[in-house]
Amino acid sequence: MGAISASAPAQAPIAASRWARRWLPWMLLAPVLVYLAVFYLVPLAIVIVSSVTDPSPSLSHYRDFFTDSFYLRVLSRTFATSLIVTICCLVLAYPLAYAMARREDTLVVAMLTVVALTFWTSFLVRTYAWMVILGNRGPVTALFRMVGWDPPPEILFTRFSSTLAMVHILLPFMVMALYSVMKKIDPALLRAAQNLGASPGRTFRHVYFPLSAPGVVNGCTMVFILCLGFYVTPVLLGSPREQMLAGLIGSQIEELLDFGEASAMAVVLLLVTLGLVALYNRFVGIDTLWG
Amino acid sequence: MTTAADSNAQPQGAHYLDIVDAVKTYDGVRRAVDGVSLAIPKGEFVTFLGPSGSGKTTTLMMIAGFEEPSAGDIRLDGRSLVSIAPHRRNIGMVFQNYALFPHMTAADNVAFPLRMRGVERAGQQRRAAAALDTVGLASMANRHPRELSGGQQQRVALARALVFEPDVLLLDEPLGALDKNLREQMQVEIRHLHRSLGITTIFVTHDQTEAMTMSDRIAVFNNGRIEQFAPPLEVYARPATQFVGGFVGDSNFLDVVVSDPARGIVGSSTLGELNTAPSALAGGTAARLMVRPESFRIDAGSDAPEGRWNRCSVRIEGSVNYGDSVLVMGRAGEIPIRLRLSGSDAMPLREGDTVRVRWRPEDSSLLAR
Amino acid sequence: MTAQRRIDPLTWLILAFIAAPLLIVVPMSFSTAPSLEFPPPAWGFNYYRAFFSDSRWLQPLLNSFIIALGAAALTMLLVIPASFAMVRHRFHGRALTNLMLLLPLMAPHIVIALGYYSYFGSLHLTQTYAGVILAHTCLSVPMVFLTLSAALKGFDRNLERAGANLGASPLRVFRHVTFPVLRPAFVVAALFAFVQSFDETVVALFISGRDAATLPRKIFDAMRTEADPVVAVVSTLLLAAVIAGVIGSRLWQRRRKRVNALAFAMQ
Numbered sequence: 001m002g003a004i005s006a007s008a009p010a011q012a013p014i015a016a017s018r019w020a021r022r023w024l025p026w027m028l029l030a031p032v033l034v035y036l037a038v039f040y041l042v043p044l045a046i047v048i049v050s051s052v053t054d055p056s057p058s059l060s061h062y063r064d065f066f067t068d069s070f071y072l073r074v075l076s077r078t079f080a081t082s083l084i085v086t087i088c089c090l091v092l093a094y095p096l097a098y099a100m101a102r103r104e105d106t107l108v109v110a111m112l113t114v115v116a117l118t119f120w121t122s123f124l125v126r127t128y129a130w131m132v133i134l135g136n137r138g139p140v141t142a143l144f145r146m147v148g149w150d151p152p153p154e155i156l157f158t159r160f161s162s163t164l165a166m167v168h169i170l171l172p173f174m175v176m177a178l179y180s181v182m183k184k185i186d187p188a189l190l191r192a193a194q195n196l197g198a199s200p201g202r203t204f205r206h207v208y209f210p211l212s213a214p215g216v217v218n219g220c221t222m223v224f225i226l227c228l229g230f231y232v233t234p235v236l237l238g239s240p241r242e243q244m245l246a247g248l249i250g251s252q253i254e255e256l257l258d259f260g261e262a263s264a265m266a267v268v269l270l271l272v273t274l275g276l277v278a279l280y281n282r283f284v285g286i287d288t289l290w291g
Numbered sequence: 292m293t294t295a296a297d298s299n300a301q302p303q304g305a306h307y308l309d310i311v312d313a314v315k316t317y318d319g320v321r322r323a324v325d326g327v328s329l330a331i332p333k334g335e336f337v338t339f340l341g342p343s344g345s346g347k348t349t350t351l352m353m354i355a356g357f358e359e360p361s362a363g364d365i366r367l368d369g370r371s372l373v374s375i376a377p378h379r380r381n382i383g384m385v386f387q388n389y390a391l392f393p394h395m396t397a398a399d400n401v402a403f404p405l406r407m408r409g410v411e412r413a414g415q416q417r418r419a420a421a422a423l424d425t426v427g428l429a430s431m432a433n434r435h436p437r438e439l440s441g442g443q444q445q446r447v448a449l450a451r452a453l454v455f456e457p458d459v460l461l462l463d464e465p466l467g468a469l470d471k472n473l474r475e476q477m478q479v480e481i482r483h484l485h486r487s488l489g490i491t492t493i494f495v496t497h498d499q500t501e502a503m504t505m506s507d508r509i510a511v512f513n514n515g516r517i518e519q520f521a522p523p524l525e526v527y528a529r530p531a532t533q534f535v536g537g538f539v540g541d542s543n544f545l546d547v548v549v550s551d552p553a554r555g556i557v558g559s560s561t562l563g564e565l566n567t568a569p570s571a572l573a574g575g576t577a578a579r580l581m582v583r584p585e586s587f588r589i590d591a592g593s594d595a596p597e598g599r600w601n602r603c604s605v606r607i608e609g610s611v612n613y614g615d616s617v618l619v620m621g622r623a624g625e626i627p628i629r630l631r632l633s634g635s636d637a638m639p640l641r642e643g644d645t646v647r648v649r650w651r652p653e654d655s656s657l658l659a660r
Numbered sequence: 661m662t663a664q665r666r667i668d669p670l671t672w673l674i675l676a677f678i679a680a681p682l683l684i685v686v687p688m689s690f691s692t693a694p695s696l697e698f699p700p701p702a703w704g705f706n707y708y709r710a711f712f713s714d715s716r717w718l719q720p721l722l723n724s725f726i727i728a729l730g731a732a733a734l735t736m737l738l739v740i741p742a743s744f745a746m747v748r749h750r751f752h753g754r755a756l757t758n759l760m761l762l763l764p765l766m767a768p769h770i771v772i773a774l775g776y777y778s779y780f781g782s783l784h785l786t787q788t789y790a791g792v793i794l795a796h797t798c799l800s801v802p803m804v805f806l807t808l809s810a811a812l813k814g815f816d817r818n819l820e821r822a823g824a825n826l827g828a829s830p831l832r833v834f835r836h837v838t839f840p841v842l843r844p845a846f847v848v849a850a851l852f853a854f855v856q857s858f859d860e861t862v863v864a865l866f867i868s869g870r871d872a873a874t875l876p877r878k879i880f881d882a883m884r885t886e887a888d889p890v891v892a893v894v895s896t897l898l899l900a901a902v903i904a905g906v907i908g909s910r911l912w913q914r915r916r917k918r919v920n921a922l923a924f925a926m927q
Contacts, residue, residue: 021749028745029757032738032801040764040798043775050778092674099671107667113910114679120902121682122859124879125895129681131883132688132892137697139684171678229768231862236883246770253866259778266771277766357821378824378833390822394840403836407827451826 047263047270054260061264071248071265078245081163081234082227088167089223090216093174097215100175101182112179119172127233130165131156134237162238169233170226174219181215214284221280225273245269307333307491308354308459313363315349315515323349325515326363331493336485338502339495341512342538347495350512351461354493356380367458378407383452383490384461388468389444391436397423397447398432404455422454423447425484442473449481453488460485460492466501478505499539503527511535533658536581541618543628545580546660549573555652561624566599566652577660584618584631586654590647600649605630607644610637621646682899688892696889711893720878724858727789727874731796732853735804736846738797743808765802769862772798777866787869795863800853807852811845 051061065071100108118126132138134156144152155161185208193203231246238244243251245265252262308331315324324346331337339347352358354365356377365372372380391400402419410418423429426446436444445465452460462481466474482505485492496502502509503523510520511534519531530536533544547557547565555569557580565580572578590602605621605628617637619630630648632640640646684698689707691700711717746758764772776795777786785791819841823833839846861876868874875894882891 022751025745025749025751028741032742033757033760035738036760036764036798036801039794040772043772043779044767045775046778047771047775092677095670096674096678099667109910111675113906114675117902117906118678118682120855120906121899122861122876124859124861124876124883125685125898126682128879128883128891128895129685132684132696132698133681135696135698137695139698142698168677168681175678225766229770231768231770232880236880246768249770249774250865253774253777259774262774266774270767270771273768274766355821355825357824376824376829377821378827378829380825381827382825384822384825386818386822388816388818390816390818392819392822392837392841403823403828404826407832455827 044270047266050260051263051267054263061261062268064261065264065268074243074245074248075268077159077242078228081159081166081244082224084163085166085170085227086220086224088163089171089174090220092167093171093178093219094212094216097175097178097182101179101185115172115175119176123169123232126169127165127236130161130168130237134161134164157237158239159242162234162244165233165237166227166230170223173226174223177219177222178212178215181218182212185211217280217284221276225276228273228276229269306330307335307368308493309364309366310350310354311364311366313350313353313360313365315346315353315358316361322515324353324360327512327515327517329510329517329520331491333491334489336482336492336494336505336507338506338509339493339512340497340499340502340509340539342497345512346515347510347512348463351463351493351495354459355382355384355461381455381457382459382461383455383457385445385448385452385463385465387463387465389436389448389465391444391447391451393436396433396435397428397439400436400447401451401454404451408455418454419450422450425453426450426480441468442477445469445477446480449484453484453490458491460490462492462494464495464497466496466498474501481505503539509539511538513538528656530581530656530658533579533581533660536656536658541584541629541631543582543584545582545626547578547580547657549576549578549657557657561626562601562603565601565655567655567657568652570657572657572659579658579660581656581658582650582654584629585616586650587630587632587648588650589632589636590649599652601652601655602647602649603628604645604647607640607642607646609642610640612637619646685892685895685899688889689896691889691892693889707890707893711890714890717878717890717894720873720875723789723868723872724875727792727796727872728854728857730789730793731800731857732850734793734797735800735853736850739801739804739808739849740846743805743812746805747809747812761805762802764798769799769860773863773866776863780867786867787871789872792864792868792872792874795867796857796860799860799863800856803852803856804849807849808845811842811849815842 052059096111100111134140136152136154136156140155141152144150189207189211190203193207194200198206229246230244231250234244235247235250238247246269249262249265249269252258252265308329310327310329313324313327314322316322323344327346327350329337339351341347349358353360354372356372356375360373367380391397392403395403398416398419401422402415405415405418420429420432423432426449428443428446428450431439431443431447436447439447448465466477469477478501481494494501494505506523508520508522509526511518511526513532513534519526519535521529521531526535526539530539536542536544545559545562545565547559549570549572550556550558550564552570552572552574555567557565557567557570557578559565559580567580570578590600603623605619605623607619607621609620611618611620612634615634616631617634619632619637619640621628621630687700688696688698690703690705691697692702692704692706693700742761746754746761772795776791780786780791780795783791785794815838819837820833823837824830828836858874859876860874861880864874864877865880868877879891879894882888
């Protein structure tokens with residue numbers, strides 16, 4: 001009895017702080033959530049609403065999009081290109097990440113520095129570099145001329161040039177995604193496999209590759225999604241007759257001033273992207289995307 | 292033998308730190324601390340001993356103010372601490388991983404509590420330097436924690452906890468990360484500090500050797516309750532419950548029935564009638580007899596010593612040589628028995644031999660089952 | 661598998677593929693020809709002089725700095741309390757809030773650029789610093805949030821308890837313990853936000869207009885219309901800034917490690 005009454009006066013401040021504790025997280029979150037609602041969700045909503053109300057309420061934009069062969073070709077081209085870029089990035093990044101993950105010395109630090117450097121350089125600068133390299137007065141053309149291919153083929157402003165540049169730009173993402181997972185693979189597991197009778201090839205197939213799979217999934221998801229919505233490089237380096245979805249949205253606005261049409265395409269792009277993220281989250285969990 | 296109630300009897304005299312029926316529950320169902328009461332006089336060195344999850348660290352956290360008791364009270368020198376915020380409790384604490392501020396030098400770390408209390412710069416530096424000197428680290432004052440070894444960090448943490456002359460010192464398993472020799476050295480130093488400062492100290496550990504060597508009294512925790520609160524020798528020789536007997540030191544347990552409580556006779560189905568000290572348990576009670584392995588002596592038969600001895604035969608199944616003693620494992624009938632004998636006594640024994648041993652009634656404890 | 665001494669040529673090739681194209685902009689910037697001829701027929705500082713004297717380039721450069729600073733500051737102000745809330749408290753709707761905070765990272769920029777074009781257009785915020793800052797802040801929130809929450813998750817709460825135990829009130833604990841220890845993470849997060857805003861192209865294309873044109877917008881226009889070697893100068897300068905930053909941070913990390921090792925060895 002004495003003990004209980006002694007703690008009673010303590011109840012008052014405890015109750016007050018309990019109230020504060022319940023609302024404190026929301027008070028801390030309010031600024032950013034309100035801000036995002038006003039300055040992000042509203043414009044997003046405008047796009048979604050416009051797609052069905054501009055110029056008049058109807059689903060005509062969506063009907064056009066999914067029936068017109070032109071739009072469907074753009075969509076399939078975007079998917080196909082993203083797939084190609086993702087696969088190329090994976091094929092190139094895996095050996096590099098593998099080589100880096102197995103070492104601890106200063107050489108690896110240098111390699112990581114190089115990858116980090118390209119990672120931090122803006123897309124525009126890298127796109128420009130490819131513009132110079134693939135231009136009709138650049139080194140590649142000069143090489144063609146040297147081997148006798150005159151006039152040399154136009155490689156800039158083609159689907160090839162934009163795909164190549166995208167592979168180059170997104171490669172560091174794939175490398176980092178793979179590297180961060182590979183670094184955590186315990187070398188003792190590989191030694192154990194060999195000790196138990198697995199050849200290096202089988203060790204890789206049955207032990208190392210499965211363990212690196214989360215990195216593969218991470219990297220591919222990230223690169224694929226980035227590629228789908230890529231604007232800058234395809235517009236600057238790609239063929240104007242073979243646009244990807246993001247570029248098409250942009251030209252709908254700039255050239256045709258058709259906001260409704262552009263919004264509909266943007267909504268399709270958004271839904272596909274969010275759908276992929278949701279799929280990823282379902283099977284893997286969104287937190288692992290950031291390592 | 293003692294019962295749980297006896298062990299927890301409050302000693303006469305001023306109680307400086309009083310924990311009254313403290314309870315802590317996180318989900319309303321499971322109690323991490325289930326009615327803990329302790330009365331600690333000023334200047335005593337108390338160890339909270341128990342396995343992980345026994346509630347000892349949670350109780351410590353309640354004293355420090357980082358956990359709020361769900362019920363019960365904690366009083367220091369008569370006044371309740373429960374409503375006082377942790378930064379106003381004037382209690383020194385050494386955390387398990389030392390929690391030294393990485394962005395401050397050792398001297399700044401130690402001066403921090405003085406700074407918080409508004410001591411002027413010169414006084415801060417003087418007292419911090421003195422505190423570091425006390426723990427032998429005067430030369431490391433301008434080092435950052437990452438430049439210090441584990442043992443040095445530990446000493447800085449101690450200096451920091453004591454520099455502002457707190458009323459109580461709390462230590463949360465501070466020696467766990469140190470190697471054996473360093474740990475033993477720190478145990479001596481902490482004990483020495485305690486004696487010279489006379490500060491009421493609570494030390495949390497799961498290492499029973501540490502508890503035995505350092506404490507004035509040990510509070511043995513199990514499942515959120517205190518099973519015994521007594522000086523080390525009493526906890527060892529007169530455990531209040533089977534858990535205490537098993538947790539502290541090695542022990543043998545025999546199932547017995549109380550035959551004659553006044554004369555201290557119990558009956559074992561395997562070993563027959565055995566002598567113990569007079570017991571408080573009623574006749575016919577099922578109980579457990581605890582005998583420590585080192586209480587056994589070889590019974591040569593020819594020498595018949597004074598007093599009532601218990602005797603039995605043990606069939607040897609194996610042994611472990613520790614250098615200073617030998618642990619012999621075997622069976623008396625079906626009951627597993629562990630004997631700790633001196634090297635010379637154990638030398639002639641072989642696996643499969645049967646050896647006759649004896650032990651004194653006072654060397655056993657009778658515990659309720 | 662034991663670490664090999666040699667790295668096989670395939671790895672070098674891939675690394676070269678990653679790094680080499682970037683390097684081409686450097687010699688390009690020293691060309692004096694009016695086209696993108698490579699190798700350059702003649703060398704000189706022409707285009708550097710042209711760049712540093714042309715207000716049509718210098719103004720966007722300044723604009724980008726101002727906007728990036730503003731966006732970084734605003735993002736930090738909004739996200740610091742939010743990350744404390746998300747990491748240290750448990751409450752209903754935490755998963756949904758997490759999603760909200762990461763949404764700007766998941767949606768392609770072209771989609772929201774469209775939205776800003778219409779929305780800010782009607783609010784008369786296009787072609788203003790404010791408009792771009794507001795937009796870039798939204799886009800920076802996810803990255804800063806991820807960086808700060810990672811740092812907070814790794815923060816040892818015992819340090820704060822020690823601070824309180826030693827007599828510091830909650831506010832003083834933040835000032836003397838939490839903030840100093842987290843400061844490096846704060847710096848990195850702010851840097852992320854700054855660089856992200858500085859390099860952001862798509863949204864800036866649609867809403868920065870001529871009055872608040874950002875550097876990326878100017879570069880994009882220049883690449884589209886002129887394919888002028890001046891862009892090589894800008895690219896080189898940006899590349900130099902990134903190199904300075906990355907190598908600088910590596911050296912600083914190495915220096916810290918060496919100081920610690922030396923101090924430890926001296927004991």
